[in-house]
Amino acid sequence: MQRSRWMAVALALLLETGCQTTSPEALRVSLERKPPIAHIQRTLLGETSLSKRYELRIHTGEEWAFEYYLRMPRAVTKPIPAILILAGFETGRQALDFLDERDDVILLSMDYPYNGPPEFKGFDLLRAVPSLRRMGLATLEAGSLALDYFWGQPEVDREKIILIGVSFGSIFTTVLGGLDERASAVVLIYGGGGLPLLIRQNLREAPWWLPSWAIPPLVKAFFGDFEPLRFVERISPRPLLMINSRQDEFFPAPSTEALYQQAKEPKKLIWYETGHMDLFDPSLIRRLTQEVVKELRSAGYFSPPGGHGLNSPEDLCHEQEIDQAGVR
Numbered sequence: 340m341q342r343s344r345w346m347a348v349a350l351a352l353l354l355e356t357g358c359q360t361t362s363p364e365a366l367r368v369s370l371e372r373k374p375p376i377a378h379i380q381r382t383l384l385g386e387t388s389l390s391k392r393y394e395l396r397i398h399t400g401e402e403w404a405f406e407y408y409l410r411m412p413r414a415v416t417k418p419i420p421a422i423l424i425l426a427g428f429e430t431g432r433q434a435l436d437f438l439d440e441r442d443d444v445i446l447l448s449m450d451y452p453y454n455g456p457p458e459f460k461g462f463d464l465l466r467a468v469p470s471l472r473r474m475g476l477a478t479l480e481a482g483s484l485a486l487d488y489f490w491g492q493p494e495v496d497r498e499k500i501i502l503i504g505v506s507f508g509s510i511f512t513t514v515l516g517g518l519d520e521r522a523s524a525v526v527l528i529y530g531g532g533g534l535p536l537l538i539r540q541n542l543r544e545a546p547w548w549l550p551s552w553a554i555p556p557l558v559k560a561f562f563g564d565f566e567p568l569r570f571v572e573r574i575s576p577r578p579l580l581m582i583n584s585r586q587d588e589f590f591p592a593p594s595t596e597a598l599y600q601q602a603k604e605p606k607k608l609i610w611y612e613t614g615h616m617d618l619f620d621p622s623l624i625r626r627l628t629q630e631v632v633k634e635l636r637s638a639g640y641f642s643p644p645g646g647h648g649l650n651s652p653e654d655l656c657h658e659q660e661i662d663q664a665g666v667r
Contacts, residue, residue, distance in 0.1 A: 361564050363573060367518045370483045374399035379488070381409070384432075389413060389442045392435060397484050405481040407449045410435045411494070412442040420499035420640050421445040421489045423482065423522075425508030428453070436621075437505065438628045443641060445495060447485055452477040472561045475511065482515040490521060498523055499640050503631065504530055506589070506618060510565055513598070516577075517570030524640065526580045526631050529587055529615055531594030532567035532601065535559075540591055568601050575603035580634050582609045582627055589615040607634070 361369070380396040395407040408431050412419070422444055426434045434448035455470025482502075489495045502522045504512025509530025516525035531537065563569075571579070579602050583595040599608050609630065617623050635641055 363517065363570055366479075366514075366564060370479060370518060373480050373483060376484060376487055376491075380404075384408075386413070387440055389440045395447070395488075397481075397488060399484070405449065405452060405477075405484060406431070407447055407481075407485065407488075408432045408435050410446040412445070414442070415445075415494040418494060418496035419443050419445060420501060420635075421447065421492075421495045422501045422503055423485045423489070424448045424503040424505065425478075425482070425512050426505040427507045434505070437503075437624050438632070439625065445489075445492075447488070449478075449481055449485065452481060468557070468561050472564075475562065475565045478511045479515055479518070482511065483519060486519055486521045497521070501526065501635065501640065503528065503628075505624075506530065506615070509590075510534075510567055513567035513574075514565055514570045516579075517573035520577070522577065524578045524580070524635065524638070525574050526582070526635075527598075528582045528627055528631070529584060529590055529618060530567070530581070530598070531583070531587075531590035532571065532598035533594050534562055534566050536594055537590065540589065540594075567598055571598055571602045576605070578638060579606040580609075580631065581607070582611065582630060584611045584613050584615070586612055587615045609634075 377398045377400060379398070382394045382396075384392040384394055386392065390410050390412050393409040393411065395409045396404045397407065398404040420443070422438070424434045424437060424446065426437065426448070428451060431448050431450035435446055438444070438446060451474055453470065453474040455467045455474070486500065489500050490497060500522055501524045502512045502516050503526040504510070505528045509527040512525060512527060513530070513532070516522050581595065581599055581602075583590065583592070585592050587595070595608070599606065611627070613623060632641060636643060
């Protein structure tokens with residue numbers, strides 16, 4: 340009984356101290372006023388016949404830096420497309436492998452700036468809520484800085500800067516894409532909108548002390564600034580591509596459909612029939628990103644296979660794999 344009382348008090352304090360939801364325009368202005376890039380550190384991690392990989396640290400001050408991972412073609416003779424990809428927790432470096440090796444695109448991924456409790460159990464779940472909010476705001480700042488970085492690189496075609504969000508990363512990708520028009524296209528893989536629904540869906544084993552009625556106000560108080568439904572329509576008139584699964588147990592179909600309906604044209608939704616955890620299968624994520632490349636190529640972001648632009652040597656066989664993938 341004593342523990343239950345303390346949990347209730349802690350929950351009430353969280354709701355009481357929650358933050359006022361910021362309007363999209365105010366959030367956009369806030370990002371524009373962020374500290375500028377002070378200096379950049381680039382450390383070589385490895386290389387292949389097509390590209391080099393770096394750890395990138397973008398500093399905005401003497402004591403603060405955001406960590407990224409960069410995949411750069413070995414030789415760039417003209418400005419080429421650039422992609423910022425946000426995926427799940429602790430997938431920054433691995434996200435560089437989501438797209439097959441190719442020499443016609445610059446790829447940047449990042450680690451989330453999260454410094455809260457490592458596990459979301461008991462009191463740690465309550466303690467994590469403010470930390471997750473701070474991480475969300477810092478992620479938007481880091482994403483905006485990544486676009487600053489792209490904007491300053493002569494190798495980048497400024498008209499072909501693409502945001503790709505996978506799973507958890509789709510939330511922040513939607514917000515960033517709605518706020519920063521330097522992103523010329525937005526791709527969401529296995530994402531959705533309606534944060535209260537998503538949290539209820541993912542808290543199947545909800546703590547006994549967290550009543551279902553408390554989830555919507557808690558989400559609004561701390562995470563309202565990151566609700567994809569508030570930002571997705573701002574992506575228009577830039578193209579939006581969504582790739583989702585009707586079997587997704589974390590981002591259920593109603594969440595996907597709500598986000599797609601809220602978005603404006605031009606937009607496209609492609610359905611798969613796999614579970615969310617199948618994203619850990621490298622062959623699936625490779626197949627999904629091949630679908631992305633195919634769609635971006637048709638929209639003019641990449642040269643066609645056999646064209647005058649640079650391409651992955653596997654492009655032609657990838658086209659066959661995609662056509663046989665059972666996409667609905």
